[in-house]
Amino acid sequence: MLRFILRRTLGAIAILLVISAVTFFLFYAIPRNPALLACGKGVCTQEQLAVVEHNLGIDKPVPQQYIEYMSGLFIGRDFPAGSCPAPCLGFSFRDNRPVLDTILDRLPTTVSLTVGGALVFLVLGLAFGMLAAARRGTLLDKTMSSTSLVLSSMQIYFLGPLALAVLVHNTQLLPQPQYVPISEDPWGWFQGLLLPWLVLSTIFTANYTRLSRATLIEQLQEDHVRTAKAKGMAPRTVFFRYAWRGSLIPIVTIFGIDIGSLFGGAMITEYTFSLHGLGRLAVESVTQSNLPMLMGVMLFAALMIVLFNIVIDACYALIDPRVRLD
Amino acid sequence: MSKRSLGAKRAAGVSLALAGALILSACSSGGGGGDGEGNGEEESAAPEELATISFGTAEDSQGPAEPVEGAESGGTVTVLQQTSPDHLDPAQIYVSHESNIARLIHRGLTAVHLDNDGAYTVVGDLATDSGQVSDDGRTWTYTLKDDIYFNDGSPITSADLRHTFERQFAPFIAQGPTYVQQWLAGTEGVDYRDLLPDGPYEGDHLPDSILETPDEKTVVFHFDEPQNDLPYALAIAGYAVVSEEGDTRERYDQEPLTSGPYQIDEYRPGRSMTLTRNEHWDPATDPARNAYPDRFEISFGHSQEDSTARLMADNGDDQTAMTFNNGLDAGNGPTVMEDPQYRERLVDGFQPYVAQLAINLDRVTDPTVREAIVQAVPLNGVLNAYGGSIGGEYAGGLLSPLLPGYDADYDPFGKLANPRGDAERARELLEEADAVGYELNYVHNTVPEDTEAAVAIADALEAAGFEVNRSEVPPETYYDTIGVVDSGYDIYRSSWGHDWLSAATVIPPQFDGRQIQDGASNYSHLNDEHVNSEIDRIRRIPDAAEAAAEWAELAAHIQEELIPGVPTFYYRQTVMHGSRIGGAVFNDDIGSVDMNRIYVIP
Numbered sequence: 001m002l003r004f005i006l007r008r009t010l011g012a013i014a015i016l017l018v019i020s021a022v023t024f025f026l027f028y029a030i031p032r033n034p035a036l037l038a039c040g041k042g043v044c045t046q047e048q049l050a051v052v053e054h055n056l057g058i059d060k061p062v063p064q065q066y067i068e069y070m071s072g073l074f075i076g077r078d079f080p081a082g083s084c085p086a087p088c089l090g091f092s093f094r095d096n097r098p099v100l101d102t103i104l105d106r107l108p109t110t111v112s113l114t115v116g117g118a119l120v121f122l123v124l125g126l127a128f129g130m131l132a133a134a135r136r137g138t139l140l141d142k143t144m145s146s147t148s149l150v151l152s153s154m155q156i157y158f159l160g161p162l163a164l165a166v167l168v169h170n171t172q173l174l175p176q177p178q179y180v181p182i183s184e185d186p187w188g189w190f191q192g193l194l195l196p197w198l199v200l201s202t203i204f205t206a207n208y209t210r211l212s213r214a215t216l217i218e219q220l221q222e223d224h225v226r227t228a229k230a231k232g233m234a235p236r237t238v239f240f241r242y243a244w245r246g247s248l249i250p251i252v253t254i255f256g257i258d259i260g261s262l263f264g265g266a267m268i269t270e271y272t273f274s275l276h277g278l279g280r281l282a283v284e285s286v287t288q289s290n291l292p293m294l295m296g297v298m299l300f301a302a303l304m305i306v307l308f309n310i311v312i313d314a315c316y317a318l319i320d321p322r323v324r325l326d
Numbered sequence: 327m328s329k330r331s332l333g334a335k336r337a338a339g340v341s342l343a344l345a346g347a348l349i350l351s352a353c354s355s356g357g358g359g360g361d362g363e364g365n366g367e368e369e370s371a372a373p374e375e376l377a378t379i380s381f382g383t384a385e386d387s388q389g390p391a392e393p394v395e396g397a398e399s400g401g402t403v404t405v406l407q408q409t410s411p412d413h414l415d416p417a418q419i420y421v422s423h424e425s426n427i428a429r430l431i432h433r434g435l436t437a438v439h440l441d442n443d444g445a446y447t448v449v450g451d452l453a454t455d456s457g458q459v460s461d462d463g464r465t466w467t468y469t470l471k472d473d474i475y476f477n478d479g480s481p482i483t484s485a486d487l488r489h490t491f492e493r494q495f496a497p498f499i500a501q502g503p504t505y506v507q508q509w510l511a512g513t514e515g516v517d518y519r520d521l522l523p524d525g526p527y528e529g530d531h532l533p534d535s536i537l538e539t540p541d542e543k544t545v546v547f548h549f550d551e552p553q554n555d556l557p558y559a560l561a562i563a564g565y566a567v568v569s570e571e572g573d574t575r576e577r578y579d580q581e582p583l584t585s586g587p588y589q590i591d592e593y594r595p596g597r598s599m600t601l602t603r604n605e606h607w608d609p610a611t612d613p614a615r616n617a618y619p620d621r622f623e624i625s626f627g628h629s630q631e632d633s634t635a636r637l638m639a640d641n642g643d644d645q646t647a648m649t650f651n652n653g654l655d656a657g658n659g660p661t662v663m664e665d666p667q668y669r670e671r672l673v674d675g676f677q678p679y680v681a682q683l684a685i686n687l688d689r690v691t692d693p694t695v696r697e698a699i700v701q702a703v704p705l706n707g708v709l710n711a712y713g714g715s716i717g718g719e720y721a722g723g724l725l726s727p728l729l730p731g732y733d734a735d736y737d738p739f740g741k742l743a744n745p746r747g748d749a750e751r752a753r754e755l756l757e758e759a760d761a762v763g764y765e766l767n768y769v770h771n772t773v774p775e776d777t778e779a780a781v782a783i784a785d786a787l788e789a790a791g792f793e794v795n796r797s798e799v800p801p802e803t804y805y806d807t808i809g810v811v812d813s814g815y816d817i818y819r820s821s822w823g824h825d826w827l828s829a830a831t832v833i834p835p836q837f838d839g840r841q842i843q844d845g846a847s848n849y850s851h852l853n854d855e856h857v858n859s860e861i862d863r864i865r866r867i868p869d870a871a872e873a874a875a876e877w878a879e880l881a882a883h884i885q886e887e888l889i890p891g892v893p894t895f896y897y898r899q900t901v902m903h904g905s906r907i908g909g910a911v912f913n914d915d916i917g918s919v920d921m922n923r924i925y926v927i928p
Contacts, residue, residue, distance in 0.1 A: 048497055048500075048519070051497055052497075052500075080498075080576065081498075081576040081577070082576065082577060094412055095412065095579075095580065095595045096576055096577060096579055096580055097580065097595075102595065102596070105594055105597070106597075161631070161635075164635065165635065168639070168641075169635055169636070169638070169639035169641065170639070172641055172642075175642075176636065176641070176642070176643075176644070271629065274625070274627050274628050274629070274632050275627075276596060276597045276627055280596075280627060281596070284596060
């Protein structure tokens with residue numbers, strides 16, 4: 001198992017290196033001079049532009065900039081506008097602070113939103129899926145299937161404002177969504193994120209219900225399940241030990257991808273509820289041409305996705321012993 | 327005196343976003359109100375003409391500020407904003423959403439005070455009066471008040487003011503206003519920095535012949551030319567005081583010392599800012615700020631939809647919420663404007679920007695062809711794209727309704743009378759110029775409003791007999807594109823807003839032919855000897871009212887005789903506040919709600 005994880009981790013580092021290089025060259029190759037923004041249009045002379053470019057470190061060849069960027073991750077960097085201690089993901093010249101500081105400022109919101117939402121949709125999705133599969137063909141199954149079809153075709157930008165208008169602004173059944181750190185006020189944290197969790201998880205719950213129902217039904221028809229049943233094993237044991245466990249593999253795969261991208265930022269949810277997570281930070285960086293910030297957020301999101309893929313791979317190995325033999 | 331195009335671009339960008347959402351208005355615009363509750367009862371579609379702002383005396387400059395009727399101290403005001411400030415260093419502040427916050431935390435030598443009768447006065451803020459002028463406007467002397475401190479408890483002295491103006495020349499100061507630096511350096515270009523290339527940081531200082539601080543309380547400006555607008559200029563947030571001892575250069579932008587009634591308790595860029603009382607601020611020294619709330623909780627990232635929906639619902643803490651710059655959104659706007667229950671909670675007025683379709687005079691050289699363009703352009707098509715009659719009002723002239731010298735009936739080409747445009751008259755003019763089929767290269771940006779307006783303009787021009795080649799560029803590069811002298815384009819939108827209530831910040835930056843260069847703001851490339859000499863002459867007129875009349879006359883001459891473009895509309899803005907916010911009035915000087923008069927209704 002240790003070797004398995006080690007192998008995957010080395011692979012992940014290689015992937016991250018490739019992503020960082022591609023992202024870096026892509027962003028810094030585009031014809032948009034961040035120095036011009038920092039220099040101030042109209043008051044900017046050529047000499048001053050050169051000074052600003054030097055201060056930003058963008059007067060050097062792109063490969064050299066990339067090497068400096070990567071070494072900054074380990075040894076930190078110093079800029080005239082401030083220092084960027086290791087691990088330095090870049091320095092934002094828009095607000096004169098290390099990119100990582102801003103990412104870490106936004107991260108708790110993203111983590112809270114993702115973990116809370118994922119917990120809700122995973123538990124509800126699996127439970128509903130199981131119920132539907134166990135009662136296949138009944139009214140309950142049909143109701144659940146059709147409801148989940150309707151809900152999974154909804155969009156957050158529709159459900160979110162609707163829920164806000166109905167549950168918050170008009171009836172005040174739920175409090176105004178906001179992020180309060182859990183360390184400051186656990187109840188406020190819970191209340192503030194309740195509606196975003198519900199809305200975010202509504203669509204995911206529907207998807208996971210459909211997915212887990214389908215895979216469970218498939219598993220229930222597998223040979224080994226039929227054999228277990230024929231051998232007289234209790235239906236409950238057959239269901240959970242054989243069928244359900246087997247049905248988890250595709251769900252874990254999808255869950256890994258979903259949660260990885262949610263950690264990279266749930267942009268629409270964040271915008272709908274005026275939350276400040278990584279998704280909004282990414283969009284803001286694009287609109288403000290804040291390349292160092294964008295680069296940092298992209299790398300961080302990539303790291304999250306790669307990281308969760310390793311975790312998921314490890315989970316496969318736990319669920320399915322055959323994987324470990326690969 | 328040049329206004330930077332980036333300032334114009336960003337400012338206009340803000341108004342685009344704001345104005346795009348606005349719809350029909352029924353509230354009065356402008357001015358304060360005796361009732362302290364802001365938007366008046368009467369309905370007025372027509373803008374008011376402002377009298378010139380007066381320069382206040384020493385008596386006017388004494389604190390405390392005149393109380394707002396019914397106001398009480400205390401409480402927390404929640405502010406819902408879309409955009410978080412990029413800058414907190416006064417010298418880097420120029421755009422409106424940053425200026426609004428700056429007015430709560432920073433003080434300058436002067437301030438523009440809006441009183442209970444709706445009158446505006448330039449008063450001494452840190453200084454004892456709005457300035458003592460001598461030498462025909464070339465020398466201005468300011469004396470600092472007693473008991474003025476930064477929030478770290480250190481006293482504000484003339485050394486801090488010297489430092490404030492000297493550091494404006496430093497290379498890292500790149501986003502703020504440049505008026506005073508250019509006046510001190512006696513230049514109109516970016517070469518003003520040559521006067522003190524490193525700022526005060528390498529041991530060099532401005533000579534006493536330019537900036538003099540003979541004692542701890544006295545600051546004297548010496549200019550080559552009369553600078554009669556100095557008291558206005560010093561009131562803009564960009565010239566607020568910076569502590570010499572506490573200056574951390576680039577880092578001052580994150581953690582500045584404050585001199586106003588509030589200090590920054592916590593700032594998380596892009597997310598939130600908490601302002602708490604600055605205990606070292608003495609209201610007895612401040613004639614312009616009432617500072618009733620104990621605390622401002624400002625949160626950022628609110629779309630117009632979000633802030634409008636929350637303020638409409640008026641639940642819980644949102645009853646003491648407001649916004650400085652988030653206008654009504656397009657979806658809720660009509661409901662809010664028509665429903666009387668919201669009437670008391672709206673503040674409405676003009677923003678400083680005038681939208682125009684500029685004509686490149688280097689390329690479209692025949693005035694008859696230019697007049698044909700003016701006749702063809704449909705003001706209604708343009709304004710509808712920007713939200714209709716609440717997004718703005720049809721423009722007759724180049725001067726905003728906020729400016730002294732504005733005339734609501736001014737309509738030289740009959741555009742107000744016929745906002746659909748006159749295709750027939752345009753075609754007649756084209757035929758007269760033997761130019762039917764004249765090709766126009768039209769560039770606009772990709773913002774939906776601009777694109778929609780461009781379609782209306784291009785259709786109307788083609789109906790009149792022009793051939794229009796439309797191209798579009800992203801909003802970030804738009805002003806860079808049209809700022810290139812040899813851009814190859816014939817017509818393009820340019821929005822301009824004044825920096826203080828004087829046409830001196832409108833006409834010269836846009837129409838002084840000596841300033842034509844890449845990146846400059848004379849977008850139509852108008853270079854007329856008469857205009858240039860008039861600009862020089864009017865700048866020397868010390869009487870503000872007389873100067874305002876002369877500027878208006880020059881603006882009319884430019885528009886009617888030289889036809890450098892088509893004014894299309896004046897931007898306006900409507901903002902809402904919660905039911906327990908008092909004292910909300912529109913301040914014409916800043917083109918938004920006046921944050922200094924706000925109080926929480928207990």
